[in-house]
Amino acid sequence: MTKWVEPTTGFVLQTQRIVVEQDFQSTKLASAGIEPSAFAEFCDPAFFIGLSIQAGIDSGISAEGNINMLTQLIQHQKVVLGEPLEVSGEITSVDPVPRGHRISTSVWFRNISGEAMISVHRVSLKPDLSLKAERGAGDRPEPVVPDVGALRRARTYQLTPESTKAYSREGNAIHYELEAAQKAGFRAPIIGGGQGVHFLTAEIWEQGIASLDFSVYFRRPIFWDQSLWVGVDSKLQSMALVSEQKVLTEVKINSLERG
Numbered sequence: 006m007t008k009w010v011e012p013t014t015g016f017v018l019q020t021q022r023i024v025v026e027q028d029f030q031s032t033k034l035a036s037a038g039i040e041p042s043a044f045a046e047f048c049d050p051a052f053f054i055g056l057s058i059q060a061g062i063d064s065g066i067s068a069e070g071n072i073n074m075l076t077q078l079i080q081h082q083k084v085v086l087g088e089p090l091e092v093s094g095e096i097t098s099v100d101p102v103p104r105g106h107r108i109s110t111s112v113w114f115r116n117i118s119g120e121a122m123i124s125v126h127r128v129s130l131k132p133d134l135s136l137k138a139e140r141g142a143g144d145r146p147e148p149v150v151p152d153v154g155a156l157r158r159a160r161t162y163q164l165t166p167e168s169t170k171a172y173s174r175e176g177n178a179i180h181y182e183l184e185a186a187q188k189a190g191f192r193a194p195i196i197g198g199g200q201g202v203h204f205l206t207a208e209i210w211e212q213g214i215a216s217l218d219f220s221v222y223f224r225r226p227i228f229w230d231q232s233l234w235v236g237v238d239s240k241l242q243s244m245a246l247v248s249e250q251k252v253l254t255e256v257k258i259n260s261l262e263r264g
Contacts, residue, residue, distance in 0.1 A: 009067040009255045012108050012131070014166065018094035019150065021112075025052060027086045031064040036171035037200060038162055039207050044233075048084040050217065051206045054199035057112035057125040059176065060092050068177045070189055073198030073223045074107070075128040080217040081121045090114045090122060100246050128166060146222060149255040153173050156236030164196065169229035172200050180229075187216035195226040201254050204235050205244050212241065213264030220257045 006141050008262035011014075025048045031041040034049065035086040054076055063249055084090065101107075107237065108131055150156065170181050178185035179195060186194040227233065233248040245255040 007251050008065065008198045010065040010104070012061075012066050012096050012099050013097060014099050016064075016066070016094075016096040018060050018066075018096075018112065018249045020091060020093045021060070022089055022091055023056065025056075025086055025091050025145045030086060033172055034189070034203065036168050039202050039203055043046060043207055044210055046086055048086055048088075049206055049210070050078055050084075053112075053114060053123045053125050053203040054202055054221075055129070055174070055197060056092070056114070057094065057110070057127060058199075059174075060094050060112050061096075061110060062176050064198075066096070070132055070179060070185075071108075071177060072129045072130045073127070074130055074133065075126065075223070076125040076202075076221045077197065078217075078219060078221065080125040080214070081123065082116075084114070084122050087246075088239060089117055090131075091117065091119075091138055093216075094115070102104065102130070102135060105129045105205075117149060133237060134189075148224075148236070148252070149220075149222060150236070150252055153236055153245065153250055153252060154245050156245060156247070159235040159237050160204070161232065161234040162204055163232045164227070164229055166194070166229045169194065169196050169200070171187050175199060189232060191226055192228065196229055198223050200264045201246055202256075204246060204252070205232075205256050208235055208237055208244065209241075209261070212261070213263045214261055216260075216262040218259040220259060222255050222257070223253075224255060225251065230243075 034041045096110050098109040108129050110127045112125045166208045173181040178190050180197045233246050236245045236247050
C-alpha cells in the first residue's frame with residue numbers, strides 16, 4: 006500500500022528517469038483508435054499529461070477521484086521513442102474551492118543532457134465529497150471555441166468501455182470502474198484527460214510539428230461509451246472534441262513551429 010501524502014504548496018516531486026517505448030505507444034494509441042505510425046519514431050506529446058500525473062503518484066500524491074481542469078503542454082523539442090528522460094516537478098499551489106481543492110502542478114521532462122523536452126503545467130480539482138457542492142472549482146476561463154459550427158470536422162471516434170479500460174492505467178478508478186465513477190457523481194466512467202488529447206495531437210502532428218505550446222481546457226466529462234468528433238479551425242489556432250454540438254475539451258494553440 007502506498008502511503009499517500011496531502012498535496013501542499015511547494016511540495017517537490019521526486020526526480021526519476023523514464024522511457025516511453027515504441028510498444029507502449031503503439032498499444033495505447035491503437036486502443037484509442039489512432040494509427041501509431043502517424044507519429045513515426047517520435048512520442049505523441051499527449052502521453053506526457055498522464056506521465057506528469059504519474060510523477061505525482063510516484064511521489065505519494067494520490068490521483069484518485071481527481072479531475073483535470075486545465076493543462077498547458079509545451080513541446081520544446083520532439084522526443085524520440087526510447088529516449089531516456091529525467092522527470093522533476095513541484096506543486097505550485099493548493100487553493101480551497103467550494104468542491105474541494107484546486108491544485109496546480111508543474112512537471113518537467115529533460116533529456117540526459119539537461120535540455121528541456123516537455124513541460125506540463127496542470128490545474129486539477131481534488132473533490133471533497135463531504136462538501137456536497139455541485140459546482141465551484143475556481144475561475145472558469147473564457148471559451149476558446151465559441152461556435153462549433155465554425156470548425157472543420159476532421160475525424161469521428163466512438164469510445165467503448167473496452168478501449169477505455171485498455172488505455173487506462175491504475176491510479177484513478179473513475180476512468181475504469183463503474184462504482185467509483187458513480188460514487189464521484191458520474192453516470193459512468195469518464196476517460197482520462199490525456200486519452201482525449203491524443204485525438205487532438207494526432208491532427209496537429211499531421212502539420213509536421215517541431216515545437217508546440219498549447220493549452221487544453223477540459224470543459225465537460227467524456228464518458229467511456231460516447232461518440233465524439235474532432236473540430237479544427239481554419240487557422241489551426243483552436244481545436245475541440247465535440248459531441249452533440251457541445252464542446253467537451255478544447256485547445257488553444259499558443260504557438261507552434263513546423264519542422
